[in-house]
Amino acid sequence: MANLEIDFRGIKSPNPFWLASAPPANSAYQVQKAFEQGWGGAVWKTIGAPVLNVCNRYGTIDYKGQKIIGLNNVELISDRPIDLNLKEIAEVKRNFPNHAVVVSVMVESKKETWQETIKRAEETGCDGFELNFGCPHGMSERGMGSAMGQVPEYTCMVTEWVMEAATKPVIVKLTPNITDIVQPARAAVRGGATAISLINTINSIMGVDLDTFELRPNVGGKGGHGGYAGPAVKPIALHLLSAVASDPEVQKAGLAISGMGGIETWQDAVEFMLLGSTSVQVCTAVMHWGFRIVEDMIEGMSNWMDDKGFKSCNDFIGASLPRISNFGDFDLGFQSVAKINHDKCIQCNLCFIACNDAAHQCIDLKDAKLTKEANERLWPVVREVDCVGCALCSTVCPVDDCITMVQIDTGRPHTTWNEIMKSKPEVTQDWHKMEEYRKTANIHVH
Amino acid sequence: MAEHYKPNTYKAWEMTLEERFQEVYPPLAEREAVTEANRCLYCYDAPCMVACPTHIDIPTFIRKISTGNVKGSARTILESNLMGATCSRVCPVQELCEGACVLEHDHKPIMIGRLQRYAMDYATERNIKFFEKGKSNGLKVAVIGGGPAGLSCAGELCKMGFDVTVYEKKKWANGLSTYGIVVFREPVEVALAEAKMIQEMGVQIKTNVTIGKDITLDELVEQNDAVFISVGLGNVPDMSVPGENLAGVMDGLDFIEETKVEKLDSIKFGNRICVIGAGNTAIDCATIARRLGSERVNIIYRRSEAEMPAYHFEYEFALREGVSFMFLTLPVEIVGKDKVEGLKCVRMDLGEPDASGRRSPIPIPGSEFTIPCDMVVKAIGQKKQSQMMTALAKYDVKDIKGYIAVDFATNRTVHPKIFAGGDCIRSHGEASTVMAVQDGKIAAKAIYRQFIGELEDQTEHAKTGCCKEVAGAHAH
Missing domain, CATH: 3.20.20.70 (Aldolase class I)
Structure with a gap:
């Protein structure tokens, strides 16, 4: 002990x-x-x-x-x-x-x-x-x-x-x-x-x-x-x-x-x-x-x-x-997307309505034909290209380990806001410049 | 000292007759109801709602219990199902809403039925009135048969401004809810309060009226813009075996009715009872016999356990109540001099599947034996309403195996003024109160569409949202 x-x-x-x-x-x-x-x-x-x-x-x-x-x-x-x-x-x-x-x-x-x-x-x-x-x-x-x-x-x-x-x-x-x-x-x-x-x-x-x-x-x-x-x-x-x-x-x-x-x-x-x-x-x-x-x-x-x-x-x-940091030092290149484990999903579809009403509308309800049941209910399916990785769906999901946020590599630069403030201050002040930067950094906001 | 929660134990030998006929499940206490309501996930496109034949917005009524808006909860229930109080008690929830609950997988499903009863009791105890007659549209509808289908249709039509009169053969309205559901599942007062609610909305309910005697179908068709027929089914048919007329042979539905409307201590019952049939009515008869005090109750069924039509939870309930089952046993004669002394049966074997898909029972020659008993209760189904069928023939209304033929989308017969619903149209599948209620709703809406025009409210199809895919948003 x-x-x-x-x-x-x-x-x-x-x-x-x-x-x-x-x-x-x-x-x-x-x-x-x-x-x-x-x-x-x-x-x-x-x-x-x-x-x-x-x-x-x-x-x-x-x-x-x-x-x-x-x-x-x-x-x-x-x-x-x-x-x-x-x-x-x-x-x-x-x-x-x-x-x-x-x-x-x-x-x-x-x-x-x-x-x-x-x-x-x-x-x-x-x-x-x-x-x-x-x-x-x-x-x-x-x-x-x-x-x-x-x-x-x-x-x-x-x-x-x-x-x-x-x-x-x-x-x-x-x-x-x-x-x-x-x-x-x-x-x-x-x-x-x-x-x-x-x-x-x-x-x-x-x-x-x-x-x-x-x-x-x-x-x-x-x-x-x-x-x-x-x-x-x-x-x-x-x-x-x-x-x-x-x-x-x-x-x-x-x-x-x-x-x-x-x-x-x-x-x-x-x-x-x-x-x-x-x-x-x-x-x-x-x-x-x-x-x-x-x-x-x-x-x-x-x-x-x-x-x-x-x-x-x-x-x-x-x-x-050592992990305590500030927003300005967070890694802007860290990207995660929601993955739904349909073997665990109980189809309460709370993830769908949370994403749809309160986040970024990137979960669809689909007739996914995942079972052999005749009256199969609709399944929540993440449109990963649109998922902003906010994690709301995984927080509302009532089933343990059903929706996980998985890190993906999008090729975005691993930089921070503070670094951008130093190296490209114009990006932080002008929306047009910001749009241009997003294109080069492979950041798409829908 | 506070009343402590008592587990659902039943000790007949410690209870009075009246106590034995109290509702099997006690009402939920406020805290119990709120705690249970809080377990509900409040699913989007909830499967319970789809599974409910009347599509009650279950997540919404449960959420309202959790927030203390119990009055609003009751309104949500009644908007979809005017017979919500009865349904909360008699619905086979395991087969419907609770069976569909997403928590069924790895938790306990939400006690939807008992929560619904909590909200309904709340409204009834406070005599809250939710609906009144709509602005009169000048159209008259006659409803024949004041059971759940008829009252549901009448209530919905009344809300939409029709002048509705219900013609009921018996002394009291609400059909089997009043006379046929065993009292420890639904007390008579609950059924009568429901009928009173419909009456207070502005529906005229005429009881003790027999069609064909006091007034004819033709007169009603003549005097009204539409007629809704919800006459249910009749008594238990004859078994066509010798001895059926002996004293001590009883129709199961009559037996149940006695326990609903008579003083419990005035009811005559045998000490050794054979109940014939293994449907839900047979279970009811057997269990009330046990609760009345009968020592030995046997359910006699010609097929096996696997084919019995009773819900499994009813079967388990009967076993707990101390009812014995004799499967693969066919009664061939009721023996006795003046009154029942025994039931002569023959053993059966199962052969090839018959028309119903179930293996057909075949008698085993020479296997006759007699069960000593002093009462035989028949519960082998119900007679079709042949008199009504005869009266309807004039209007070209057809039957399917004795049931009234309707178009299930509208519950209209081939005659434009005649609609029907409830057990009298249920030619296939199981009949239930909740389906009867939905039949009444479907007919009421069809009558409105036929005579007035499109309904303004959303269709249930859209409300349950079960059929079309929902996209989050268009991808950019």
């Missing part, structure tokens, strides 16, 4: 699976139960300023009969007194010395308050800190949470305050509610942070009730933006993770990254790790199914590593980072 232990810039953990700073990591009872069931670490629910919560706190999006594809919350940081939290953190760390216990902190924007809180927290014996610069609701209106993370200068300043006081690793947690997440990431680097975690939740309103016109979640007839999480946000999280993980300044500083946002399974976790996460954090999936899901996460990742021949997590963390 593969070794799942990680060293997160000094924070050791028996596996990369951590509870995110959220309701599942609210108390010693919960965190110890999670550790007993296999979780490698926990970022304690944020401690800090006094708060009062409201209800209802959660709203969800269900999809096609499946519950909670997305979950949003307007819950605040821990509403338990700070002394009680610190006492329990110390107790957990005593009972589980080999597990990662990270304390998430959010206090008002005063140097003394931050440094005093960090010092008090260090006395618990915790392994590190996470600075909550991401919470998008309730706290941000009080100048905390994402109000910090959205201004790189504040991010840098508070990080510096904390680094002066802390002897343990410090993780800066980033908000996705910003135009360019690389800016606060670089601010964390400048502030001297040990690591970065992302993403916090995304501003959202979950829905509107068609009978009452109330928003979801509904707080006594009113609603407002809350933090969106769960499987639906995973692609956004992967993008922001890749932007931060591939940033030269972040890479140069050697910051560790803890990734989160919609992780439910070991497969999700592996994807985050391939894009540069050393640890992964989970909340929504635990809120849905409880701590017990970690058993499959550990086993699934371990089996996958064995299959791939990876001995430790470091063998694959960041393995996909």
